Amino acid sequence: MTTLLERGATAATTPRRQAAKRTGGRRVGSHLFLIALVLYFVLPLWFLIVGSTKDTAGLFSGAAGPLFFDDEFHLFDNIAQLFTQDGGIYWRWLGNSFLYALSGGVGATVLAVLAGYGFAKYRFRGRDASFALLLGSVMVPVTALVIPTFVLLSNFGLLNTIWAVILPSLLSPFGVYLMRVYASEAVADEILDAARVDGAGELRTFFTVALPLLKPAIVTVLLLSIVGTWNNYFLPLAVLSNTQLLPVTVGLGNWQASSTAGAAGEQVWNLVVTGSLVSIVPLILSFLFLQRYWQGGLSLGSLK
Amino acid sequence: MTQALAAQPVRTKRRSASAIDRRRQRWGWLFVAPFAVVFLTFLIAPLGYAFWLSLQTKTLAFGTQFTWFQNYAKAFSDPQFLEGVGRVLLFAVVLIPIQMLVSLAAALVLDTLTTKLARFSRLMIFVPYAIPVVIGALMWGFLYSPRFGPAQSLFEVFGLDAPLFLDPSNVFGSLVNVVTWQWAGYYMIIIYAALRGIDPEIYEAARIDGASGWQTALRIKVPMISSALVLILVFALIGTMQFFTEPQILRSIAAGSIDAAYTPNIYAYTLAFSYSQYNYASAISFALGLVVFIASYIFLFLTRKRSGLG
Numbered sequence: 001m002t003t004l005l006e007r008g009a010t011a012a013t014t015p016r017r018q019a020a021k022r023t024g025g026r027r028v029g030s031h032l033f034l035i036a037l038v039l040y041f042v043l044p045l046w047f048l049i050v051g052s053t054k055d056t057a058g059l060f061s062g063a064a065g066p067l068f069f070d071d072e073f074h075l076f077d078n079i080a081q082l083f084t085q086d087g088g089i090y091w092r093w094l095g096n097s098f099l100y101a102l103s104g105g106v107g108a109t110v111l112a113v114l115a116g117y118g119f120a121k122y123r124f125r126g127r128d129a130s131f132a133l134l135l136g137s138v139m140v141p142v143t144a145l146v147i148p149t150f151v152l153l154s155n156f157g158l159l160n161t162i163w164a165v166i167l168p169s170l171l172s173p174f175g176v177y178l179m180r181v182y183a184s185e186a187v188a189d190e191i192l193d194a195a196r197v198d199g200a201g202e203l204r205t206f207f208t209v210a211l212p213l214l215k216p217a218i219v220t221v222l223l224l225s226i227v228g229t230w231n232n233y234f235l236p237l238a239v240l241s242n243t244q245l246l247p248v249t250v251g252l253g254n255w256q257a258s259s260t261a262g263a264a265g266e267q268v269w270n271l272v273v274t275g276s277l278v279s280i281v282p283l284i285l286s287f288l289f290l291q292r293y294w295q296g297g298l299s300l301g302s303l304k
Numbered sequence: 305m306t307q308a309l310a311a312q313p314v315r316t317k318r319r320s321a322s323a324i325d326r327r328r329q330r331w332g333w334l335f336v337a338p339f340a341v342v343f344l345t346f347l348i349a350p351l352g353y354a355f356w357l358s359l360q361t362k363t364l365a366f367g368t369q370f371t372w373f374q375n376y377a378k379a380f381s382d383p384q385f386l387e388g389v390g391r392v393l394l395f396a397v398v399l400i401p402i403q404m405l406v407s408l409a410a411a412l413v414l415d416t417l418t419t420k421l422a423r424f425s426r427l428m429i430f431v432p433y434a435i436p437v438v439i440g441a442l443m444w445g446f447l448y449s450p451r452f453g454p455a456q457s458l459f460e461v462f463g464l465d466a467p468l469f470l471d472p473s474n475v476f477g478s479l480v481n482v483v484t485w486q487w488a489g490y491y492m493i494i495i496y497a498a499l500r501g502i503d504p505e506i507y508e509a510a511r512i513d514g515a516s517g518w519q520t521a522l523r524i525k526v527p528m529i530s531s532a533l534v535l536i537l538v539f540a541l542i543g544t545m546q547f548f549t550e551p552q553i554l555r556s557i558a559a560g561s562i563d564a565a566y567t568p569n570i571y572a573y574t575l576a577f578s579y580s581q582y583n584y585a586s587a588i589s590f591a592l593g594l595v596v597f598i599a600s601y602i603f604l605f606l607t608r609k610r611s612g613l614g
Contacts, residue, residue: 114336173343227434
């Protein structure tokens with residue numbers, strides 16, 4: 001396992017090769033293939049963009065069909081309705097998602113950086129055994145933990161609090177693994193020793209010498225954990241029943257379910273569509289703007 | 305695992321085990337401690353607790369009793385659980401090759417191109433990763449819906465009736481499509497990154513030897529990134545066996561096709577949260593975890609030679 005991952009990591013950290021002259025005659029074919037792929041991957045997004053401009057009636061029987069804009073334009077009405085439906089609970093959900101993703105993501109990253117550095121740069125007793133346990137846990141299916149976590153949290157009276165989502169999100173064995181691999185390569189023992197000789201304590205050495213060197217890996221782990229928490233569905237679905245605390249994923253799922261169930265007042269298809277679109281905008285934008293970081297970063301881990 | 309640990313870079317200089325040094329090594333524990341607390345609380349403890357719960361049975365007549373492995377015996381003879389396990393295994397067999405093929409083909413093509421369109425495509429193919437699985441499933445649910453999906457109008461062009469994507473006979477394929485769409489871009493980026501890590505001089509040598517683009521791709525590039533491929537496969541395997549969110553979301557619009565035991569995770573969820581059978585649900589989760597664990601280790605073991613590792 002380690003060998004595999006390490007190879008991926010080293011392969012990727014070698015300097016990006018220069019744009020060597022690439023030969024290949026099927027340029028046109030390749031581009032057509034890519035266009036077909038792009039159409040496929042963008043299709044649901046396109047539907048969402050078009051759909052968010054329609055009201056519920058338009059979604060069912062728009063004159064232009066589901067894949068094109070109608071004459072009527074309801075996007076702003078829909079967004080306004082997101083503010084009024086159930087007292088604007090949608091924005092509460094979105095805020096919750098931000099809270100959970102940021103606190104869970106930042107917390108998991110802090111723990112992973114500390115632990116990864118500890119594993120990489122110290123030879124304390126029980127290190128190898130603990131790390132082997134950690135590696136094994138990467139394979140434990142996360143969902144197998146949801147039910148016992150639910151029961152444990154309920155024993156501590158933490159169900160239906162924000163901690164029920166945030167605390168379990170702090171766990172990121174894969175993040176620790178990544179940090180260890182990266183730290184053992186990026187932080188040379190000699191630099192640490194030099195700092196110690198200069199009289200810096202262990203903490204000071206960590207913060208002033210090691211931490212700056214770990215920056216690329218920190219960005220990656222942070223991104224992976226934020227996306228992971230933002231995406232989380234099973235855990236909040238199980239541990240939260242107070243609608244005020246739901247993240248946007250679970251909230252929208254509930255709206256969709258109640259719309260399907262069909263009580264006339266609950267038909268909020270237009271809100272499900274518009275709400276979905278609004279909720280994915282922040283993540284898509286941050287991926288577009290942070291391209292430089294994650295493209296380098298994902299190769300670092302070679303996988304999640 | 306032992307082998308893997310042995311592969312850790314060996315320190316050439318062993319430091320002298322002076323007292324200062326030994327005291328310093330204790331700092332290692334301090335750095336690891338915060339994570340260790342979370343690890344024990346939210347991984348080891350729930351796992352242990354799930355196992356303990358799974359060994360008990362709660363009945364109205366006798367209360368909670370310690371029944372050892374009775375729940376497991378029940379699980380492995382429970383047709384609903386077994387059917388679910390069979391289904392996720394089938395998903396793994398069908399889904400993973402499709403997913404790999406799409407992402408590998410995309411990555412290989414992107415690796416040969418440096419045009420603006422190629423860069424744009426790379427981003428667009430990756431976009432689904434930034435979309436939560438729930439939203440992805442919701443979007444495809446709309447597209448599949450005979451009421452407001454575009455399928456009917458598309459098929460009418462050819463004078464055909466659109467297939468009912470959410471019918472019991474089609475829902476399997478529809479789910480395969482959703483998952484492929486969701487994850488292929490992410491895998492593509494990882495494979496692409498691995499491909500960029502190959503030394504281009506190798507291609508030069510291949511070109512001089514007269515290798516075609518296809519030959520370079522299949523005989524040089526693919527074998528050189530095999531370790532990245534194996535790992536993606538393992539993670540895809542683990543993910544597929546835990547299939548939950550997509551079928552759970554599509555269930556509400558395709559209730560007839562996806563039942564409450566469609567996958568083992570949905571079954572466990574239903575048992576725990578609809579019927580309060582936490583003991584049996586824990587046994588199901590634990591049994592599934594065990595199956596996943598064993599399956600991924602077998603897989604890693606089988607592919608170790610092939611990928612030239614180990």
